[in-house]
Amino acid sequence: MAKKKAAKKSAAKKASGNSTKYVYTWGDGKADGNGSMKPLLGGKGANLAEMTRIGLPVPPGFTITTEVCTYFYDNKRTYPKSLHQQMEAGIANMEKIMGYKFGDAEGFPLLVAVRSGARDSMPGMMDTVLNLGLNDATVAALAKATDNERFAWDCYRRFIQMYGDVVLGVQKRPGEDHEPFEEVIEAYKHETYSNKDIIDSELTAEDNQELVARFKKLVKDRTGHSFPESPWEQLEGAAGAVFGSWMNDRAIVYRRKYGIPAEWGTAVNVQAMVFGNTGENSGSGVAFTRNPANGDNELYGEFLVNAQGEDVVAGVRTPFPVVDMAKALPAAYKELLKVRKILEKHYKDVQDVEFTIQDGKLFMLQTRNGKRTAAAALKFAADMVKEKLIDWKKAVQLNPADQLDQLLAPVFDAAEVKKAKQVASGLPAGPGAASGKIYLNADRAAAAADKGEKVLLVRVETSPEDLRGMIAAEGILTSRGGVSSHAALVARQMGKVCVCGASGVEIDYHKKTVKAGGKTFKEGDFLSIDGTAGTVYGGELKTAPSEIIAGLVKNNKAAQKTEKFQDFVQLMEWCAKATKLGVRTNADTPEQVKTAIAFGAEGIGLTRTEHMFFEGDRIDAMREMILAENEDDRRKALKKLLPHQRKDFFGIFKALEGRPATIRLLDPPLHEFLPHTKDQQKELAAKLGVKPAEIQRRVEELHEFNPMLGHRGCRLAISYPEIAEMQAQAIFEAAAQCVKKGIEVHPEVMVPLVGYARELQLQTEIIHRVAKEVMKAKDVKFKYLVGTMIEVPRGAVTADEIAEHAQFFSFGTNDLTQTALGVSRDDMGSFLNSYQENDIYPQNPFASLDQTGVGELMKIAVAKGKGTRRNIKLGICGEHGGDPSSVTFCHELGLNYVSCSPYRVPVARLAAAQAALAK
């Protein structure tokens, strides 16, 4: 921290010579600053300077730089010597342009607005003081100059109230019910009109005059000092309040949350007042240059006639759509449309602006890039390219990657949602909307789906045994588990809608009922879940798939003709042009592979072979293998599994059409495959012809205290090498079949959970031997790679040794996060909330890569791995592969590809393209 500060200081000195420039003025087409100077001038100040430079009508003013803020805190809340003089020059410049005088008690007095302005807009800081410069003398001058007694006293009353509140700190104290200034107004209205419903703008000049007197008394009573009459004292007080607010609690919490360094500091903007409240030919408004909801190319916003800016957002009067300005203030509206074009052309992005019309003349008070939905972003970008406002690279950058999946999700009709009753909420784990009859068991869910029912699988938690039910269901609802729980993981991979961890949902497996929101639902009753919002509704709500899914995956011609679809395809083409970082997919079936390829995946980054063991009667052979007492029996059972695995791999290779496939050998602890209830154990015993007690004994034997850290991954195949042997044989025999049929194959065999180079060496020996044997037996040749997951910290720090045996590394960041942090994602529910509230986790580390900790281990592994094997292939196959900021990190780390679930492929491609273009 100390270092950064010093660097900033010396930079400031260097930039400014001996006497530092602390005040940057703008007005009348000229400005000291410009739009690129956000670090020094803050976002608001830089854009005001920029708008001035490009000839837009901006009331003159000046910015006190963020360096003054730094000075302020480094020097016991004092200011640099030369500041006051520079501010005087700033005011003089405004006076010259406006033709008014600051504190003029004779002619029109120059009034100013004072606003904070950090590099990024930051809630929690002092916002605005308007009408500064008024006092008992200037208020009279204003009244005279405008010939509007009521307007002048209204301004003065507003000013004392605002200044008293945000600068002097006259605010509600603990135990008080109302803001003190509001209390005074209420009392006055009550005693004068016996009516506290009268609105402030209905108060007369005399009312406001009386209120000014009472406000001043309140300030004196509360602060012990009189309200400052000197405009300069007011101005310095306001600037001090802005700087002071940089270190208030809310601002500190916000900065910590978003990782904004305290050294950045805030700027202060002082700007000549223009008045939207001088009459029917004046007004104020806010607008987007295009529709931020759907992206339509139209001015979009709200305005009020005869009002100051705060009135538009305060909600006392209902504002009108900005298009109505065409009638109410036609000249100003025309001007605003011109400004809109200029702004978009200049900023090459949709802008969010504030403006005021004083006596028919438009003034711009702020501009910034507008926030938008994913749909709007897609259309903005596509349209602006067509309009030649921007090029395709800029278009890629204008689409927020973390929102892209909104475009893929089916949605509930808004009207349906309004009618529906929300009965619970949970974590939004699989975006989209789904309605269906609830089933509490995978078999019954699958059976109902077979009969053509729309099904919602509802479970306390899901496990691999629920897979059939999950496949059959429209959506999955769980009452326990986080965004990385089995349900969430599988749902995302399959693109299923999912709400998980909905703790308000009480599930009774025995009675087959679900209680939620005070109602009891039986199996077969309808529930609806919104996996984007995490909400659960009673009853059925209609949904529709997005045009993009319909067009890409289901090849729906009508969908393919929509603008949204075409814009999306266009965007993905641009991404392909931009990026070097490949995107692969985590997929276990040919169907998933096809979906991912439709989304542009370049291959498979992770096939989890164990998922294949749950289908049909394979699970029996698998269980037989686990229960085997010796190698011979184990080999017998493995022999039964071999043809199934070979067939699976063949299907996957075929679907890949020559793209590479990273296949992970068996990973989970064996007990996951065994039945855990007495009935299931009995059933299995009967099938295998052993005693139920035998099965129970083996289940108990396989029990682990911490299965995550137990006998799994390559540890299984070190104990039982014949498992690796069978899997390698299945992979290579499938590859051989492909070659014979003229299908190109690139298998990449991946050994999981390697922490010691020797583990990989032993496994590699088996895999190479089997490859040689298969090629010889089948008389074909094919290329293949052998590599490993880096998913325990020891693997990362000994990556140099491991790379001796690995042709590729794939970072398994799910497990690497668990081990690096010492946190089980299945158990973190009990403290995740307090960890986020206390700003320990900036984000859930299983959703977005912990770049500081886990990322550091990855850096070490990359450096060490490349040290041994310069061209080692590097990828990531944890869930983070579909998270935009994690993808950016992977790009910077120099990985060759990221891999994510099929439905995250577009997000990853966009993030990868953006990372590449950012360089």
Added chain:
Amino acid sequence: MAKKKAAKKSAAKKASGNSTKYVYTWGDGKADGNGSMKPLLGGKGANLAEMTRIGLPVPPGFTITTEVCTYFYDNKRTYPKSLHQQMEAGIANMEKIMGYKFGDAEGFPLLVAVRSGARDSMPGMMDTVLNLGLNDATVAALAKATDNERFAWDCYRRFIQMYGDVVLGVQKRPGEDHEPFEEVIEAYKHETYSNKDIIDSELTAEDNQELVARFKKLVKDRTGHSFPESPWEQLEGAAGAVFGSWMNDRAIVYRRKYGIPAEWGTAVNVQAMVFGNTGENSGSGVAFTRNPANGDNELYGEFLVNAQGEDVVAGVRTPFPVVDMAKALPAAYKELLKVRKILEKHYKDVQDVEFTIQDGKLFMLQTRNGKRTAAAALKFAADMVKEKLIDWKKAVQLNPADQLDQLLAPVFDAAEVKKAKQVASGLPAGPGAASGKIYLNADRAAAAADKGEKVLLVRVETSPEDLRGMIAAEGILTSRGGVSSHAALVARQMGKVCVCGASGVEIDYHKKTVKAGGKTFKEGDFLSIDGTAGTVYGGELKTAPSEIIAGLVKNNKAAQKTEKFQDFVQLMEWCAKATKLGVRTNADTPEQVKTAIAFGAEGIGLTRTEHMFFEGDRIDAMREMILAENEDDRRKALKKLLPHQRKDFFGIFKALEGRPATIRLLDPPLHEFLPHTKDQQKELAAKLGVKPAEIQRRVEELHEFNPMLGHRGCRLAISYPEIAEMQAQAIFEAAAQCVKKGIEVHPEVMVPLVGYARELQLQTEIIHRVAKEVMKAKDVKFKYLVGTMIEVPRGAVTADEIAEHAQFFSFGTNDLTQTALGVSRDDMGSFLNSYQENDIYPQNPFASLDQTGVGELMKIAVAKGKGTRRNIKLGICGEHGGDPSSVTFCHELGLNYVSCSPYRVPVARLAAAQAALAK
């Protein structure tokens, strides 16, 4: 690897100029090499040169260097050009000294022995070929020169057999029952004497002549080549066999196991034969210069008259104690006693020698440092200092640290063991010997001990609830769990004897019986366990505590007068002089503290506060705290715990007498404190006045899939800050009490399981606040530190950030190993064996620090921690703190202290001293 090789090559070139010296001769008081040249000459060769230099009678010879071995493997098993010429010079030198000629068919032929000799002695390599140089011509010359036909043909027969076996590979084939040469002898004895019990030395010259003929035929049949008659061909064949054996399977496995690089290579030693088998004035023997079992200052070994060296170890004839040489070969014996003195004085260590007497003259064939027991080492070192043979530094280094705890363990009387029946075996988890009546439950064990019974606690596994029973027991026997299981850990900390994971022991809690070795033992029956060997005996065996424990801990005056005790105390004093690395202890009670201090601990490195919550009725308050539904109820329960904790800390501070105490805040997951059986839950419910279902619900709620990675450590106190608050209050109030009573205190408050700097920051704020409050309330001042465990990899790689808030780091290497490797020590039993057999784990990583992986993380943490806080205090408090090689690593890492269980303190002190002296 390639790098190391290149470095070695260039070093060799550099050392030797253009023509490299490959052959180093010795003999007649002169030698090319010396004892420090083990890397080049191997251990045997270097010591033969050294013995020659110091004037001992060594038959002349030469060493072919390890560089030739490297050349051999780098050049397709060929030799450097100049080698043969250098060997010729070597042989010429021997001929000159001996007055014989190699291959002389006229006079006495020079015969040689060829032996391998790596840097460290290494089983699995070719050992010895004797009598090389004999052929049909020289055997006749030998017979003539010695006038002993039988002797000459016996030598020749032995030579062909040895050479045929180890050089020509005429060995037993798969399916054969006997060695082929033995087969020939058996057949000959049978057909000639109809008696195969006749021994080889009874065979006549003619018998041997016939056998030579038959052996030669066997060689021809098996190899397709005639037996080499040329002595030079024989010599080169033998040298090639030595080099070849460097890469045989057994040697490779051994090197991998002990981390010996293949590049070291082996040397070949060629030495003139001397004959112990020429008659009654000749003989061979092996000896230690002192007794390696008990350390007595006496020559200790065995010899045989009229025998070659192999005869002594072959076991065909029973050798005599070496002291008997005084009668049998008095002159040679006197000479040997002289040699003994010279060797010890020269090598400054006890030597293990081989010798041969030929016609009354003594020849030394080998010397090396002797292996010894801990007791012998202690006495050797102490005596040799008294004799002024060595200084105290050397004495410290002569004691093997990893054996020191042998000195502390009580032992079974050897006679008792012989009579006893071994019924099972398990892991030697707590060294020592214990007999007692078995109890299968902690309460019954404690009750029996209260009645004065000697008790052995027998459990499937132990948990913190068994603590009372473990304290009460003489020893602990478990049928499940490894050397790092709860039972083992607590046993070592308490110095209890423990055998764990004795899978042959079947425990029936219901019937209160233990089945082992086919017998059933009921509660109250005696069992005996040897925790040094891991054996379990039926019945009672007598034990005695070691003199050292008795003297140091029990202050037994008689024990203190023993030589062993005094030597030990002396050794510990030397250690204190040598070392900078401090040794602290892991202790939870004043008794443990006192024990550790008696062993020389400098303070506490780890107090686990949670152990304190199990005593008496505290567990009820603890459970009440856990079951609390809100902060108020939690605080109420914590208030009950406060006085207990305060009292505990006061007791510990008092016992420490001013030494520092690192106190870890609550660490384990809460469910560990709750009862898990229905009955216990009912009982607790009654006590707390809640429904049993309520308790069951909470237990289920607290269930975790991977508790090791769950809601524990500082995560608890982040969720419930009031826990940290109470513990800090207890610590600081106890400190305040001490200060008032004039007792010096140095509390060091340690926050567990920190992975994020912000976690520590939040905890630190609480601790500092409470410290300030207590000092103010009690009106005293004391110094204290706040620091953290580094026990998850993220903590290590972000140590720079964490050090902003930590005044010290203590490496929790138990958990750091679990998380870095992704291995649960409680679950590793299922693959530990295969991991050790496959040379993946060189050692159990929970017993000896994984320096490559976990150590790398520690290095990163030390560098980053010091980067932020130059003088940060660094320690280790994992079980590794008591493991010698781990202590050495900690010394090299620059830690300030290691901490281990009280009974490991001497081991750690010795290891620390040795590490310091090694620099």
